[in-house]
Amino acid sequence: MNEQTRNSSRSGGRAARRAARATALPEHLRPIRSGMEGGTLKVLTQTQIERIHEAALTALETIGLADAPQSGIDYLVAAGCTLGDDGRIRFPRALVEDTIAKANRSITLHSRDGKSDLELSGNRVHYGTAGAAVSMVDVHGQEYRDSTLQDLHDASRICEQLENIHFVQRPMVCRDIADNLEMDLNTVYATTCGTFKHIGTSFTEPSHVAPAIEMLHMIAGGEDKWRERPFMSNSNCFVVPPMKFATESCEVMEECIKAGMPVLLLSAGMAGATAPSTVAGAIAQATAECLAGLVYVNAVKPGAPAIFGTWPFGLDLRTGAMSIGSGEQALLTAGCAQMHHFYDLPGGAAAGASDAKLPDMQAGWEQMCSNVMAGLSGLNMVYEAAGMHASLLGFCHESLILSDDLIGQAQRCVRGIEVSDETLALDQMAEVCLGGPGHYLGTSATLGRMQADYVYPTFGDRSSPKEWVELGKPGLIEKAINRKEEILAIPSPARFDALLDAEIRSRFNIYLPA
């Protein structure tokens, strides 16, 4: 198709596009959605999966984990673990296998309004933010600055508007709040009044859980309502790899379990530093650590909702820098997804983050590589999927907005190929070729599926070079800046009503302006 014919077909195209955009698709006709089934990518064979499982069981039985808090030792020994003279808790393989068999295999992560609940099971895929960035990427000045509470709130509000961001785990720490308790509580506030979607957060100390839960009860409208539909989960780094419990985080975990908050058992080893440098070894160690966490959770409360959070990270071994955007990272995450399915447990891992400092071409290729592979592997929770730069140190609102497009295309790949008599289209082929028009343009079969089958980008540019010049060479970043300003110009739909807000503010020291 030469440029001439491409352009002549455009003038009518623009009107059609406007019309198509004006009609929102009903949910059941949307080409992509939250919780689609992946699983077509299998970077590990069944034999390899079983070897990793065996290695993990052996590691738990022979090496075990150090540094459990006393409460954890009590729970674990009561469950059947042994405490060695070296202070390490060791896990008999029968106990681990028994726990896997009895654990909760299907978790609902609730949204606050019930409209975007996540059903974690099988190969169902959900994308969202996560992390603990300490900086914001300012795309105007190409600069990094400290991240603030307002940035976090804004990120939540932006996520609320992005169809392909399915949950909002706190992506950054609020560096403008020096006191850790106040930071934790303001994090709960700023995310919750920014989005209805399911939220993940962390707590610095065990004592922070109770006041946070108090705030969540207020927001939910009472403890019973909270326990019925807990719309926030705890992202919990319960281990310090290799093979040590994170003592305080374990205590946080116990508090959260008791308060009815789902727990993400997050093992974040770095291959070559705190985990073996090999992809298989890093997955094996993370698997062992998360199995230890699973035994722990089920010892505290059988069947308590826990996400198997094997998050091994790649390192650049020449420099010690993280390489979150690498092919090795994509393999680590895809392999972990298969371990989750092997156990038939809800799981999550990190994908979609970039080492690039700015939302540039490198950011695009790195974010897509692990995001699409995570989805194709059927990872339930794809954490860090959007907005994350500088190897998790910087978060970028504009990049977050662009990620919605990127993840949309990844989700289209996850949805896969439908093969049926209708889609094989032999009848159409005969009709078009044998005395027909010789093309499929504008046929009813083509028009009938043009919305349900295709994911159209919001920011991705598909104009011809000529049209692009006529449009003034619109830049991707500029479009994202404009969209951000649009979103933040309207009040948050998820904000609390005045009465509740006043109540929260009278009980807690809320830093966000009313």
Added chain:
Amino acid sequence: MNEQTRNSSRSGGRAARRAARATALPEHLRPIRSGMEGGTLKVLTQTQIERIHEAALTALETIGLADAPQSGIDYLVAAGCTLGDDGRIRFPRALVEDTIAKANRSITLHSRDGKSDLELSGNRVHYGTAGAAVSMVDVHGQEYRDSTLQDLHDASRICEQLENIHFVQRPMVCRDIADNLEMDLNTVYATTCGTFKHIGTSFTEPSHVAPAIEMLHMIAGGEDKWRERPFMSNSNCFVVPPMKFATESCEVMEECIKAGMPVLLLSAGMAGATAPSTVAGAIAQATAECLAGLVYVNAVKPGAPAIFGTWPFGLDLRTGAMSIGSGEQALLTAGCAQMHHFYDLPGGAAAGASDAKLPDMQAGWEQMCSNVMAGLSGLNMVYEAAGMHASLLGFCHESLILSDDLIGQAQRCVRGIEVSDETLALDQMAEVCLGGPGHYLGTSATLGRMQADYVYPTFGDRSSPKEWVELGKPGLIEKAINRKEEILAIPSPARFDALLDAEIRSRFNIYLPA
């Protein structure tokens, strides 16, 4: 890991990095290479593949193809096809199945110097350029301008230096040469003296093949040497989808087969325009068309080397614009790769091109999405994998250079995960955890694999924000511009010796300055 500790580990890291770069890895230790085996991604099930195959056979038997040249009609009817009153050639399924069984299942695409031959079989993956862009992307002025012979020569020279570009199919047309014969001949010249790697090209008319072959004989050092190691193949659009032979291109194909030149049977239907709008339908039609081509090739010369070139393209049905960077495109290509394996035939398809006008974040995510999925699917020839923008209308040298990094990471994913006692690293885990240092940094196991297991980017930035500022915020595009200038500043290693060059120039009208 906070920024403090990250940065303090860097000063030693820089020296290590320099040292690591100074030592080139021996070929057998390289973490990635040309021809690695993919196949972990299966977007189609076996049942779906068989249904597509059935649909293709039925289409060939009942619809057939129109517009074969008289020579083709003669070959095909002699082989067992029927010529209908409607002028369409129809293919009995027994003939098609018989051809599949007898066709050449393993092709070597030769390099000119024998150092980078491509062995096309099984799931072996190779990435390279392709296309017929009419413009060059000028990243300095963010402008599109006509592509020239010099641009083509420069692209070949750049490809020669990029480790992860395994072949060089002509990516652009030389718009500064008005005469088609002279354009075709200068295309052969400019690519061949730019790279030793295998080259693909097209011919506008059947009569252009003979003089091109004459030039190739001169370059090879005689017809026997050419026929022994043909280092150029013919990219041949032998069909005009839906289901029509491209009369003249078929005649070109016949000439090339006779001259010992491998043929890429390229079926480039556009889903929703010249192919059914559904992914399955577009794959089925392309499969039918390429099977027709395969019968044709084998009727001309049994066992002649042919690449099964199902290249269905995605369209944006709202506008009629191509959507080469879409998720639908990645699925089309990944599905085609599985059809090639089903037939056990060497195959190729398009991936890695972008709709973006510039090498921006969109370009990154689009190029990675289909490139990594093509590789994971085990596609033998990933065409259009580098440098291609504006839905195939524009080629960009700087983007080509950056693609080398991008494809490197995709290849790392194709290589996959090695699971063995050594990589599972249970012994290391025990050593590190039980009385050991508590980390894997600098252990002999870690150091021993840091080069063979990891793909380090050339342009991708992994510095910390602090280091990045100290380095003056190096831009990706600027780094690519510098590399381009470096490459083009030295004489082409693939240039012809003075005698041969003079001989070619005395016989042909070569536009490239000597």
